[in-house]
Each structure stands twice: as structure tokens, then as C-alpha cells.
Amino acid sequence: MNEKVKGKGKSKSPKIIVILGFIVAAITLFPMYIMVVNSFKGREQIFTDTLGLPKSLDFSYYLAAINKMNFFQALFNSLTVTIISTVIIVVLSSMTAWALVRSSSKIADIILMIFIVTMLIPFQSVMIPLMQYMNSWDISSINFSMINTFYGLIFMNVGFGSSLAIFLYHGFIKGVPRSLEEAAMIDGCNKFQIFWKIVFPTLKPVTATVAILNVIGIWNDYLLPSLVLRDPNLRTIPLATFYFFGEFTIQWNMAMAGLVLTILPVIIFYLFSQKYIIKGFMAGAIK
Amino acid sequence: MNKKVKGKITTALFVIPSLFVFINVVIIPFIMGTVYSFTNWDGFAFKGSSFVGFKNYSDSFGDGKFLSSFWLTTKYTIAMIILVNIIGLSLAILVTSKIKYKNFFRGVYFVPNLIGGLVLGFIWQFIFTKLFQSIGEMTHTSKIFFNWLNDPTMAFWALVIVGVWQMSGYVMIIYIASIQSISEEVLEAADIDGANKWSIFKNITLPLIAPGFTISLFITLSNAFKQYDTNLSLTNGGPYGKTELITMNIFQTAFSSNKYAQAQAKAIMFFLVIMVITIIQIYITKKREVEM
Numbered sequence: 163m164n165e166k167v168k169g170k171g172k173s174k175s176p177k178i179i180v181i182l183g184f185i186v187a188a189i190t191l192f193p194m195y196i197m198v199v200n201s202f203k204g205r206e207q208i209f210t211d212t213l214g215l216p217k218s219l220d221f222s223y224y225l226a227a228i229n230k231m232n233f234f235q236a237l238f239n240s241l242t243v244t245i246i247s248t249v250i251i252v253v254l255s256s257m258t259a260w261a262l263v264r265s266s267s268k269i270a271d272i273i274l275m276i277f278i279v280t281m282l283i284p285f286q287s288v289m290i291p292l293m294q295y296m297n298s299w300d301i302s303s304i305n306f307s308m309i310n311t312f313y314g315l316i317f318m319n320v321g322f323g324s325s326l327a328i329f330l331y332h333g334f335i336k337g338v339p340r341s342l343e344e345a346a347m348i349d350g351c352n353k354f355q356i357f358w359k360i361v362f363p364t365l366k367p368v369t370a371t372v373a374i375l376n377v378i379g380i381w382n383d384y385l386l387p388s389l390v391l392r393d394p395n396l397r398t399i400p401l402a403t404f405y406f407f408g409e410f411t412i413q414w415n416m417a418m419a420g421l422v423l424t425i426l427p428v429i430i431f432y433l434f435s436q437k438y439i440i441k442g443f444m445a446g447a448i449k
Numbered sequence: 450m451n452k453k454v455k456g457k458i459t460t461a462l463f464v465i466p467s468l469f470v471f472i473n474v475v476i477i478p479f480i481m482g483t484v485y486s487f488t489n490w491d492g493f494a495f496k497g498s499s500f501v502g503f504k505n506y507s508d509s510f511g512d513g514k515f516l517s518s519f520w521l522t523t524k525y526t527i528a529m530i531i532l533v534n535i536i537g538l539s540l541a542i543l544v545t546s547k548i549k550y551k552n553f554f555r556g557v558y559f560v561p562n563l564i565g566g567l568v569l570g571f572i573w574q575f576i577f578t579k580l581f582q583s584i585g586e587m588t589h590t591s592k593i594f595f596n597w598l599n600d601p602t603m604a605f606w607a608l609v610i611v612g613v614w615q616m617s618g619y620v621m622i623i624y625i626a627s628i629q630s631i632s633e634e635v636l637e638a639a640d641i642d643g644a645n646k647w648s649i650f651k652n653i654t655l656p657l658i659a660p661g662f663t664i665s666l667f668i669t670l671s672n673a674f675k676q677y678d679t680n681l682s683l684t685n686g687g688p689y690g691k692t693e694l695i696t697m698n699i700f701q702t703a704f705s706s707n708k709y710a711q712a713q714a715k716a717i718m719f720f721l722v723i724m725v726i727t728i729i730q731i732y733i734t735k736k737r738e739v740e741m
Contacts, residue, residue: 190560190618194572209583255467265460276476280471280476280479286719295481321474352459400568417571421571432560447622
């Protein structure tokens with residue numbers, strides 16, 4: 163009896179589960195479907211037939227959206243800010259974490275504690291004084307300003323990204339044996355050489371995690387860039403999307419085309435590195 | 450001696466750059482903000498501001514909009530915790546069972562999590578306004594399908610739906626990790642002993658995924674509590690300011706009403722709530738580790 167029930171369950175239930183899986187997948191992708199199909203539709207069809215496929219593949223709304231959003235400028239801006247911020251976070255945080263792990267002084271423990279404890283300060287709790295403070299870092303004679311510049315935004319991205327990165331690197335480096343470093347030390351390498359030639363290559367798994375979490379976080383970030391960047395030519399993709407929507411809400415086909423353009427880079431990145439992204443998020447959450 | 454000093458200097462060179470950036474971006478503004486919250490700072494130069502004690506804090510408690518957005522955020526957070534965790538766990542069970550296409554499913558379910566909250570809110574804005582209206586008119590079900598964002602209650606649930614749609618995939622990933630940590634042998638042994646699927650799930654799987662549950666619970670909690678982007682792009686606090694979550698209230702108080710010091714007092718209270726929640730989380734996690 164028991165066997166029978168079990169046998170039945172094994173042959174039947176997976177099919178139902180697979181069907182269920184596809185239904186959930188369809189629900190998940192439904193908003194993307196709505197977005198894509200309506201980006202091709204004329205004004206009339208959007209209102210009479212929102213669910214159906216477009217009558218023709220009319221790319222004119224895409225061209226209009228690219229123009230109005232200044233899309234390629236925004237794409238370039240987002241890439242610049244995201245890549246440079248992430249590289250700096252990886253370089254500085256890995257060095258800091260390694261030095262903190264290998265140092266036996268009390269100060270190192272205190273510094274690590276400060277980085278970890280302050281991770282729970284939400285951005286909204288510091289944003290108002292941060293803007294005032296960064297505004298005061300202004301040397302107009304050499305055109306130096308933290309507000310309305312990429313280096314200002316990158317500087318703040320590094321500040322907000324470094325504690326989690328240091329925390330993740332610290333946890334990993336603790337498990338890396340010292341022996342190789344000591345051998346290199348005897349061979350007369352200095353600390354910079356030891357770190358970059360011997361230690362850093364062994365940190366690849368955490369580096370991937372740190373890089374992925376930061377790339378996606380910084381790429382999608384809206385609030386900080388909205389406070390820092392004022393010049394329309396400096397807008398990143400989320401900012402360009404926001405202002406584009408404010409101006410053109412009524413023209414839904416163009417708005418949907420704009421959203422498709424906004425999402426496309428992320429989806430392409432995901433298709434190529436899905437495995438690493440999911441692993442990265444897993445490691446980032448569980449710590 | 451010389452060598453020791455040299456070692457200390459290089460250590461400092463490795464630590465100082467990130468410490469410098471971090472102190473200037475997080476620590477100093479945080480200290481400034483704490484001080485400002487007790488003054489009548491006007492958002493510009495601090496010079497000329499004077500201390501007013503707890504006035505900004507008591508004013509915040511007298512601000513009906515702040516209290517209602519705090520309450521709304523609490524409701525939003527509770528709804529998110531319940532729904533995201535039920536759905537996330539179900540998805541994790543689904544993609545860890547022995548079925549075809551499970552990697553494809555996992556990949557798809559995670560997609561919403563990659564798209565920023567701002568963009569998601571705009572996509573769903575179209576769905577809740579235009580698509581719902583046109584479905585309602587076509588199928589004569591305009592009692593269910595109407596412009597949800599014009600109705601305060603439905604607009605709140607629209608926020609929850611978008612949040613759940615976005616976060617479930619993330620929580621799924623956490624549950625997958627804990628389900629995969631359960632050894633095959635234990636499950637096989639139970640199977641051989643004749644335990645049915647439900648009792649295996651209840652007696653083995655569920656207790657063993659408890660750590661994953663704690664993590665997911667608090668990640669959902671803190672993400673829901675800090676929600677801003679979707680709120681901005683989906684409802685922008687509307688209709689009639691009825692869906693303004695706490696972060697939006699802080700933002701509005703500062704940058705629309707120009708009450709910078711009061712906004713900062715709210716921001717500090719917001720921080721305190723997050724801190725208390727996190728301390729409770731650490732306490733629970735530690736306690737469980739001891740028990741195990």
C-alpha cells in the first residue's frame with residue numbers, strides 16, 4: 163500500500179510541479195511581456211488591446227525614446243560610474259580587509275568593528291547632512307566640487323559600498339593560510355607585491371560576489387545620484403528614466419520603449435553571468 | 450624595531466584610503482545629523498543654528514502625516530514579511546525538487562530582483578492603471594479591475610504586490626542555500642523508514658531551514674522598511690498622500706517642506722528602529738547557535 167502511494171506520487175507529481183513552475187514563470191515575466199508588446203503599439207491599440215501582440219514591429223517609439231532620454235549618454239554615464247566605483251571598492255576593500263586580518267593590534271579590531279556596526283545605518287539617516295557636508299568640499303578656483311561631478315558620486319558610492327565589501331573579504335581571508343605569504347616574505351617581496359601577486363588571486367570567489375553586488379546595486383541606484391547629479395548631461399540610467407517619465411507619461415508606447423531600453427543592459431549582463439550573479443547574491447545574503 | 454614600524458606603516462597604508470572615504474561619507478554625516486536633529490538647522494550653514502532640545506522629536510510625534518506613514522510602513526513590512534517568505538520558500542522547494550527545467554525556473558524567478566525598484570514601479574504603474582482599466586472595461590469586471598492607484602487601499606496593495614514580485618526571488622535564493630545544506634542521507638533514511646512527504650518536510654526540512662528563515666525574515670524586514678524607489682515611481686505617495694512610506698516622508702519633510710532639522714530627527718528615529726530590529730536579530734541568531 164505504502165509502496166503504491168509512493169510510486170504513484172513519484173510518477174505523477176513532477177509533471178504537475180513542472181506545469182506549476184511554468185505558470186509561476188509566466189506570472190514573473192508577465193510585466194516584461196506587457197512592457198515589450200506595448201512599446202510597439204500605436205496609441206489606439208494600447209487602449210483597445212493592451213494584452214495582445216502588436217500589429218506591426220514599429221521601432222519609431224524606440225527611436226523617439228532614445229532621443230528624449232538621451233539614452234546613449236545615460237548608458238555611458240551609468241557604465242562609467244558603476245565600473246569605476248566597483249573597481250575602487252574591490253581594490254580598497256580587499257587591501258583593507260587583508261591588512262586588518264593580518265594585523266594583531268587592537269586598533270585593527272576596533273576599525274573592523276566600526277565598519278561592521280555602521281553597516282546598519284540606513285542611507286536616509288545620513289543623506290541630508292551628507293549633502294550639506296559634501297557641498298562644503300568646494301574649491302571653485304580649480305573647479306573642484308563633490309556635487310554634480312562623477313568623482314563626487316563615485317567617492318560616495320565607495321563610502322557606502324566599502325563596509326559590506328570589507329566584511330565579506332574579511333570573512334574569506336580569515337580562512338586563507340599564511341604560509342604562502344610567509345614564503346614570499348622570505349624571498350624579499352614587499353607587502354604590496356605579496357598582496358597583489360599572491361593574496362589577491364586567491365580571493366576570486368569573494369571578489370566576484372563583491373563586484374556583482376556592487377555592480378547591480380550601483381547600476382540601479384536612484385536616490386544618491388538624484389541628490390548628487392544636477393546637470394542633465396550627467397544623468398545615469400535611473401535618473402534619465404525618472405525625468406523621462408515625468409515629462410512623457412501620457413505617451414505610454416514611448417514610455418514602455420524607454421523602459422525596455424533601461425532594462426536591456428541588465429538582462430544581457432544576467433544572461434552571460436547568471437550563475438555568478440545568483441551565487442553572489444547567495445553569499446552576500448548569508449555572509 | 451625598525452621592521453615593526455615599517456610593518457605598521459604599510460598596514461596603515463592599506464587601511465587608511467577606505468577608512469578616509471568611509472569616515473567622510475558615513476561617520477561624519479551621521480554625527481552631524483545626530484547633532485542637527487537637536488537644533489533648528491535650516492539646511493544651509495550650521496552657523497547661527499541653536500539647540501532646541503527634543504523639539505524636533507516631539508514635533509515629529511505631533512505630525513499626523515509622520516505617524517500615519519510610520520503605521521503604513523509597519524503594515525507594508527508585515528504584509529511583505531508574510532507573503533515574501535511564503536512565496537520565496539515555495540519557490541525554493543519547487544526549484545530544488547527533482548524536476549526538469551528547474552535551473553531555468555530558478556533563473557527566471559530571480560529576474561525581477563535585478564531590475565531597480567524605480568524602473569519596476571514604472572512598469573507596474575502602466576499595469577495597474579491602463580491594463581487594469583482596459584481589462585475591466587472589456588470583461589465587465591470593473592469592480593475588480595479599475596485604476597488601482599486612484600484608490601488608497603488598492604494602491605497600498607499595489608505596492609505590496611510589486612514588492613512581493615520583486616523580493617520573492619531573492620528570498621528563494623536564501624532558502625535554496627539552506628535546503629541544499631540538508632544531507633541526502635537524512636532524507637533517504639527517513640524515506641526508508643516510511644515517513645511520508647509531509648512528515649519529512651515538517652520534521653526534517655523545516656527545522657533545518659530555520660537559520661535561512663531568520664535571515665530571510667530580517668532581510669525582508671529591513672528592505673521593506675527602507676523601501677523608497679518603488680514608492681516614488683509607482684504611487685509617488687498618492688492618492689492624496691495616502692501611500693507615503695516613512696522614507697518618502699523623511700525626504701518630503703526635508704526637500705519639499707524645507708524642515709531640515711525635523712527631517713533629520715525623523716531620520717535618526719528611523720535609524721533607531723532599524724538598530725533595535727537588527728539587535729533582536731543578532732540576539733535570536735546567537736541564541737539558536739548556542740542551542741544547536
